[in-house]
Amino acid sequence: xxEIPGDLKFxxxxxxxxxxxxGLIRVGISDHAQGQLCDLVYVELPEVGSNVQAGNxxxxxxxxxxxxxxxxxxxxEIVEVNDNLNDKPETxxxxxxxxxxxxxxxxxDRAELDELLDADAYSELIENEDD
Amino acid sequence: xxxxxxxxxxxxxxGARMVDFGGWDMPINYGSQIEExxxxxxxxxxxxxxxxxxxxxxxxxTRDFLRHLLANSVDKLKVQGKALxxxxxxEQGGVIDDLIVYFLGDEFFRLVVNAATRAKDLxxxxxxxxxxxxxxxxxxxxxxxxxxxxxARAKTIGLLHEVDRARIEKLGRFAxxxxxxxxxxxxxxxxxxxxxxxxxEILVPVEQAVTLWNELIAAGVAPCGxxxxxxLRLEAGMNLYGQDMDExxxxxxxxxxxxxxxDEGRDFIGRKALEAQKVAGVPRTMVGLVLDDxxxxxxxxxxxxxxxxxxxxxxxFAPTLNKAVxxxxxxxxxSGDVRVDIRGREVPVRVVxxxxxxxxxxxxxx
Numbered sequence: 001x002x003e004i005p006g007d008l009k010f011x012x013x014x015x016x017x018x019x020x021x022x023g024l025i026r027v028g029i030s031d032h033a034q035g036q037l038c039d040l041v042y043v044e045l046p047e048v049g050s051n052v053q054a055g056n057x058x059x060x061x062x063x064x065x066x067x068x069x070x071x072x073x074x075x076x077e078i079v080e081v082n083d084n085l086n087d088k089p090e091t092x093x094x095x096x097x098x099x100x101x102x103x104x105x106x107x108x109d110r111a112e113l114d115e116l117l118d119a120d121a122y123s124e125l126i127e128n129e130d131d
Numbered sequence: 132x133x134x135x136x137x138x139x140x141x142x143x144x145x146g147a148r149m150v151d152f153g154g155w156d157m158p159i160n161y162g163s164q165i166e167e168x169x170x171x172x173x174x175x176x177x178x179x180x181x182x183x184x185x186x187x188x189x190x191x192x193t194r195d196f197l198r199h200l201l202a203n204s205v206d207k208l209k210v211q212g213k214a215l216x217x218x219x220x221x222e223q224g225g226v227i228d229d230l231i232v233y234f235l236g237d238e239f240f241r242l243v244v245n246a247a248t249r250a251k252d253l254x255x256x257x258x259x260x261x262x263x264x265x266x267x268x269x270x271x272x273x274x275x276x277x278x279x280x281x282x283a284r285a286k287t288i289g290l291l292h293e294v295d296r297a298r299i300e301k302l303g304r305f306a307x308x309x310x311x312x313x314x315x316x317x318x319x320x321x322x323x324x325x326x327x328x329x330x331x332e333i334l335v336p337v338e339q340a341v342t343l344w345n346e347l348i349a350a351g352v353a354p355c356g357x358x359x360x361x362x363l364r365l366e367a368g369m370n371l372y373g374q375d376m377d378e379x380x381x382x383x384x385x386x387x388x389x390x391x392x393x394d395e396g397r398d399f400i401g402r403k404a405l406e407a408q409k410v411a412g413v414p415r416t417m418v419g420l421v422l423d424d425x426x427x428x429x430x431x432x433x434x435x436x437x438x439x440x441x442x443x444x445x446x447x448f449a450p451t452l453n454k455a456v457x458x459x460x461x462x463x464x465x466s467g468d469v470r471v472d473i474r475g476r477e478v479p480v481r482v483v484x485x486x487x488x489x490x491x492x493x494x495x496x497x
């Protein structure tokens with residue numbers, strides 16, 4: 001298990017959110033989640049310009065065994081998606097917190113960020129899940 | 132209560148991800164399902180399939196009993212050690228289970244049936260066996276390891292006692308024989324499998340299974356989980372009971388017509404129903420589908436055709452093909468454009484013959 005970067009916030013459903021210097025929110029799934037899903041073979045990305053609601057499905061990742069909805073941690077407009085995942089979905093397996101990011105949201109209500117788990121709380125959550 | 136095979140602790144020590152598989156705690160992979168899939172296509176991998184049920188049948192009328200019980204004809208088994216794949220049907224022609232039957236002696240046959248159907252299979256077999264005076268004996272004293280891949284046989288044979296090697300080397304496809312394994316373990320080695328590759332399925336006494344497993348690892352055979360086994364068998368065009376057929380489906384509708392033997396004068400269970408269906412016309416047929424676009428075909432997705440809707444049975448990303456394939460049951464006679472509903476999006480697919488992969492390579496037209 002790789003270290004969880006301290007600047008990330010998490011949904012209980014294992015998506016991470018990172019506030020970028022420009023104020024946009026970059027979103028991906030945790031290293032723990034990619035490990036649970038195993039080999040990813042397909043990512044269905046949202047469209048740039050579409051609107052997402054916090055806690056609603058925004059993307060889909062498919063591993064060999066199952067399809068999983070990826071929820072947006074915050075509401076807002078999709079301003080960028082990781083097109084590299086079209087050809088290399090396994091990037092999420094290799095670098096979940098870095099090159100394996102999925103989309104970027106321009107948040108409409110930044111207060112939603114306060115409802116997310118911090119790295120310590122998320123770490124505790126997945127430790128208990130492993131029992 | 133989840134059941135465990137004798138290799139459970141060994142899987143965990145190897146770092147396997149364990150899942151519930153029909154009431155059994157089994158490894159789905161040891162890291163990467165895709166790598167495990169490829170190792171079986173290219174070299175040699177092994178699976179713990181000890182959850183499967185071994186049933187021995189003894190009695191003077193065992194062959195007569197199997198003529199009655201099975202939709203395929205045991206009369207095809209003429210040489211001791213030969214095996215046959217068959218469905219076991221109910222009176223309506225529905226599939227109770229699919230199985231392999233081995234001819235081991237004039238009064239001795241062995242069945243290997245699915246794990247998830249164990250209880251109902253045993254009840255059905257025992258009920259039918261009474262009239263034939265056949266003794267039905269489950270063999271929980273065996274563990275079972277499937278060693279599969281182009282190098283599987285060579286790597287396994289190297290572990291056998293010298294006196295057995297030449298004989299097992301010559302063992303034909305779909306035949307089994309006794310042989311002595313590491314440290315004198317009495318094995319039953321069958322040249323069968325569920326991956327589309329050459330290899331063996333080995334019955335080993337429970338108390339010697341861990342040793343055999345470790346010796347196979349030392350011989351260069353990679354532990355593989357049931358996840359890879361599923362994608363391998365799908366590529367190889369092999370049905371999975373419960374997903375591709377069950378008691379509501381006849382072999383005609385499950386791509387299993389080749390396993391039905393309508394040999395003259397043999398009164399097997401379900402025969403009348405199968406013959407009636409054949410005369411009336413079978414309303415549904417099982418086909419292979421290939422998705423050339425991005426995405427993954429999954430069990431339960433709706434298939435749209437010009438004759439009405441069907442559904443995906445087994446569907447998955449196929450690692451050898453690097454795209455998704457599936458079995459689907461669709462209305463007979465459907466032609467032209469076929470589409471699959473993936474989360475509300477209608478995606479065009481190609482209808483193809485299966486297997487999708489043979490001898491480690493994509494089949495023509497896939």
